[in-house]
Amino acid sequence: MSVSVQNLTKAYGDQLALDGISFTAAAGEVLGFLGPNGAGKTTTMKILTCYLSQTAGTAEVCGHDVATDSLAVRRLVGYLPEHNPPVPGHVRAGVPAICRLGERHTETPRTHCRTHRADGARPRSA
Known part of the structure; x- marks a missing residue:
């Protein structure tokens, strides 16, 4: 499963939860998010799994855009968010x-x- 994120931004009013992050993970690579509370780890995962829409930027999972092809992404990804x-x-x-x-x-x-x-x-x- 591959993931590609380019200039991903999520704003809640004036507060930026994500500020133009970019990264890729090729199929077979292991990726972990590390950072303090409020760094945007959960927000990024919620965008990648189509639980939340981004304000700007693009995110793809296996070549499927999370904003325009969310059904295909949801078929590929299983995600149990924290505090379910x-x-x-x-x-x-x-x-x-x-x-x-x-x-x-x-x-x-x-x-x-x-x-x-x-x-x-x-x-x-x-």
Whole structure:
């Protein structure tokens, strides 16, 4: 996966979160963002993953412009931003909601999301 960023800028009113940054990362390269809080690391990632639009400049992921071809970029990139919204309740309460994401509309979460016992037997339906 390649990334190309040229003169990328993001402004919030008079405040610049990104001020004309440029970099490239070729397929197979490892890239990390280092810097203090407020340096623009998260803003850059949100622009590259189409969660946020830039004020100026260009950004491409695998040759797809994030501003004009965001659907293609979203198909290529998986991104879990920091401070993502928590699932209401606790982990156990969130499992049925997560399971429903993949169910067929004729199935219920109870039949679609089963826990298998260590011995391979299926649990009884409640």
